[in-house]
Amino acid sequence: MPGAEAVWxxxxxxxxGARALVVTASGDVVGSGARKLTGRRDGHRHEQDPEHWWTAASASCxxxxxxxxxxxxxxxxxxxxSGTVLLTDDRGHPLTPALMYDDTRAAGxxxxxxxxxxxLWRRLGYQRMQPSWALPKLLWLLDHHTGGxxxxxxxxxxxxxxxTGHPVAADLSNALKTGxxxxxxxxxxxxxxxxxxxAGLLPPLERSGTRLGAVCARAAEATGIPEGTPVIAGATDGCAAQLGAGRLAPGSWNSVLGxxxxxxxxxxxxxxxxxxVVYSHKAPDGRWLPGGASSTGAGAxxxxxxxxxxxxxxxxxAAHEPSAALTYPLVSAGERFPFLAPGARGFRLDxxxxxxxxxxxxxxxVGYLERLCFDHLDLLGAPTGGDLTLTGGAARSEYWCRLRADILGRPVVVPRRAEPALGAAVLAASPGRDVAEVAARMVAVRTVIDPRPEKTGLFDAPYLRLVGEVERRxxxxxxxxAHARERTRA
Structure with missing residues (x-):
């Protein structure tokens, strides 16, 4: 890399898995690494070993x-x-497995x-916590952990x-679901x-984009990141993907499909x-990042x-538009967005x-659920008329991106690199700078996909059928x- 151009x-x-990207101010990726992660699923339980996060992150870096x-x-x-938590001792060593984002054992x-x-939850706009959120999990962990x-x-x-080698503050983004x-x-x-x-169990709080410390000698040896490198507060993967989409104007949305x-x-x-079902994170600049997480996705x-x-x-x-079958493709039991239904189960009809x-x-x-999410957001009065970017692993499928544009009836923007690690790099570069400007420089657009005129209205009937099915159940x-039907027929 000539002249040792600055990177984050x-x-x-x-x-x-864990993934690391090394990115220049103009968005060129000059290094990348990845390692797989595995977990344990058993009914409502989903755990990972926290030590694997560190070994995978270190190897990726x-x-x-x-x-x-x-x-x-x-x-x-x-x-x-988002919502993944564990208990550690005062040296940061795990005392419990990590309860993952969709673990619902704390429903009680x-x-x-x-x-x-x-x-407070009503004042913050989301009304009530859900079984997969971190604060109920914390109470469950405290009930099942012996010792102080x-x-x-x-x-x-x-x-x-x-x-850093020392205790750190939690970023406000990850702390939302902890209360x-x-x-x-x-x-x-x-x-x-x-x-x-x-008292003393919870970490201090800082906004995303705040300096937390510096890479210590032991971590430098493990990761290859130079000792003394600033460590900047990150965010949830969903918020990082939003930052990595590069569109941070009010009304812009990012759909992360992994x-x-x-x-x-x-x-x-x-x-x-x-x-x-909709909750709002706080952006580094003090704006709000409303959104939600569904249990449908490419995991199906x-x-x-x-x-x-x-x-x-x-x-x-592509020869089955629309398909004869109607599928509600839940990845795991229960739905979180665009409706809250712990008893929801996936189905395939016809x-x-x-x-x-x-x-x-x-x-x-999946496209129908995505459309229903936007109908629900519109019902709430959320601004939805800005750019829509598609990120996550599914954005690699050109066909699926085009299909989603057709179902949504709106253009979609696909960034050149569609992954949360880029958003984390944006945060790493943001202290003392406007995060929207940093993101705009770092994120390049790969393509813009317009809905195909000949597909206009083609998916309305099966979409409304799915709406009716999940309502009937x-x-x-x-x-x-009702709002989904009104918008479809408008």
């Missing part, structure tokens, strides 16, 4: 930095899955959490502590006291959702079409035993269903 390191901790001069590295930031604590904090001296750590906190008051930017001590959360579907937008004002393809040639299935699926049609019905089913509120 972004580390993404996802469900299935070493691989990414192998050809990068040490003097070029300016900072590093880490993003993690949700009513207690909402009774204690309901007034425990500390709560979010996924990014755990890795940041290893990077942080994002308006006051502080923990709600009265709520936590009412829930019996011990194992599951996450939508994040930008708003000047806090969005309130009386149905309790990995589960239902293992080992198949997806490019070939994409080609064959299957034909035709693999291509079944595959097409999954792609379309008691999962979708009547208000959202």
């Amino acid at each position: 390191v972004g580390v993404d901790l996802g469900t299935q 070493r691989q990414a930095l192998v050809d990068v001069p040490a003097e070029a590295v300016r900072a590093v930031a880490v993003d993690g899955t 604590h949700v009513d207690r959490v909402n009774d204690a904090g309901g007034e 001296g425990a500390r709560l750590a979010h996924q990014a906190d755990f890795v940041n502590r290893r990077l 942080a008051d994002l308006i006051a930017e502080a923990w709600p001590d009265d709520v936590l006291d009412a829930l019996g959360v011990p 194992t599951t579907l996450v939508l994040k937008g930008v708003s000047d004002d806090l969005v309130h959702d009386p149905f309790g 393809i990995a589960r239902d079409f293992p080992g198949r040639d997806l490019t070939d299935l994409d080609r064959r699926a 299957g034909t035993d035709d693999e291509a049609d079944d595959f097409a019905s999954v792609l379309q089913g 008691g999962w979708l509120p009547a208000e959202t269903a």
